[in-house]
Amino acid sequence: MSTDLLPSCRFGAGPLSIEDVVALAGRRARTELDDTPAFRARIQRGADFLDRLLAEDGVVYGVTTGYGDSCTVVIPPDLVAELPHHLYAYHGCGLGRFLDAQETRAVLAARLASLSQGMSGTSVALLEGLASLLHHDVLPRIPAEGSVGASGDLTPLSYVAAVLCGEREVLYQGEVQLAAEVLPRIGLAPLRLRPKEGLALMNGTAVMTGLACLAWSRADYLCRLATRLTAFNVLASDGNAHHFDQSLFAAKPHPGQARIAARLRTDLHSEQPPRNAQRLQDRYSLRCAPHVIGVLEDTLPFLRQLIETELNSANDNPLIDPDGERVLHGGHFYGGHIALAMDTLKNVVANVADLLDRQLALLVDARYSHGLPANLSAATGPRAAINHGLKALQISVSAWTAEALKGTMPASVFSRSTECHNQDKVSMGTIAARDCLRVIELTEQVVAAMLLAARQALSLRQRMDGPLPLHDALAAMHADLAQRIVLVEEDRALDGDLRQLLQDIRGKRWEIYRDA
Incomplete structure (x- = not known):
């Protein structure tokens, strides 16, 4: 059945239910991102404010500082853009079984639902990337073990961030494949994460909530x-x-x-x-x-x-x-x-x-x-x-x-x-x-x-x-x-x-x- 014939689940247009997530996880609904000007403008305002703050030498945890215990470490301005990629890189240490297809879709839906609240300082492109993974059923291979549930599901969600950047592996059309090879096939260019977007993707409760x-x-x-x-x-x-x-x-x-x-x-x-x-x-x-x-x-x-x-x-x-x-x-x-x-x-x-x-x-x-x-x-x-x-x-x-x-x-x-x-x-x-x-x-x-x-x-x-x-x-x-x-x-x-x-x-x- 073509996904175009499925009922839609629209992110950003209102609250989601458990049934919405379960339908998306079972491929009984299709993913849409709210395309109203008001929603897009709200997301963009957060990203623009963060840009202005950085231009004015503002201090933001995980953007101009290191992560966690390293929050006292000041990041040189010319390295700020690299920091989000280091976050998902060093968190690539998950083990155990991989989440199955339904579980992975539920995780993607939960993360997209959170970012669609417009309080995370992300770009619209990041939300579109997550929505595209769900729409095309490109599923990051997420190890189930390695999260203590605060600061969020850092390690398992690092696999979502890495895939959006064209790294690590995905399950696509029934086969384990490299993300770098699959993303071009669905028309998605690998992202270069903006400041704060690594934290936005990873520092949340999406894995536990989707499950x-x-x-x-x-x-x-x-x-x-x-x-x-x-x-x-x-x-x-x-x-x-x-x-x-x-x-x-x-x-x-x-x-x-x-x-x-x-x-x-x-x-x-x-x-x-x-x-x-x-x-x-x-x-x-x-x-x-x-x-x-x-x-x-x-x-x-x-x-x-x-x-x-x-x-x-x-x-x-x-x-x-x-x-x-x-x-x-x-x-x-x-x-x-x-x-x-x-x-x-x-x-x-x-x-x-x-x-x-x-x-x-x-x-x-x-x-x-x-x-x-x-x-x-x-x-x-x-x-x-x-x-x-x-x-x-x-x-x-x-x-x-x-x-x-x-x-x-x-x-x-x-x-x-x-x-x-x-x-x-x-x-x-x-x-x-x-x-x-x-x-x-x-x-x-x-x-x-x-x-x-x-x-x-x-x-x-x-x-x-x-x-x-x-x-x-x-x-x-x-x-x-x-x-x-x-x-x-x-x-x-x-x-x-x-x-x-x-x-x-x-x-x-x-x-x-x-x-x-």
């Missing part, structure tokens, strides 16, 4: 899937749907928790009398599911506010006020809000993984599943003795859950003093964001396994008890799963099914609970 947008979106979908899976599991285990009664949840009115309970009531037709609930009170992993998933549901709006405020902020240092003609030295590169958001999100998501792990443990255990065969094996007759159903899958789910729970250690409390004690209190926001994405990845693996188990368990319950009173949406989703996943009657490897389900989860195959 946070992706993490939030994936967590929101996991919240919906976990609710739907709980409905499947209540039915499969012949549980008591009246644990989600409206009057009950009105007595403890956390809005997200109540919303989860309402979704379960709809899925389970629980306004009707119970069919044949085996227990007056189900075990906690079923009965208290709204209380667990509801914490995630209630946390998401708060975290959205933190992430989107950061996304739509000027977060480098110093800031250049183009209207008041002031240089504002501060610390907006500090990523504490994103660090909190990511440490919080990984905690509540991992708790959902733990909930689903406990639900599966009940389903595969014949002592607690109210008549379902052991390990949810569909084998019958003499061959049942040699078939083991989902026994190993439950072990894997337990392993993924344990690793997710282990990953909830908060990164933000591990501040380090760096750079000769200039950066003596740092956010660790980027580490928190990477940790959060890993917890989400593990939880998605748990959810993939639970989708497979739901297909199996509901089919077995229907085999035993006849048709179940499935809500239309529940029935449609189970039918979709049943069509694509063969019932496990004879033992087989399940990794192919799981990998396909992971693609479905990350591609948001199922439209679920579009009630809010």
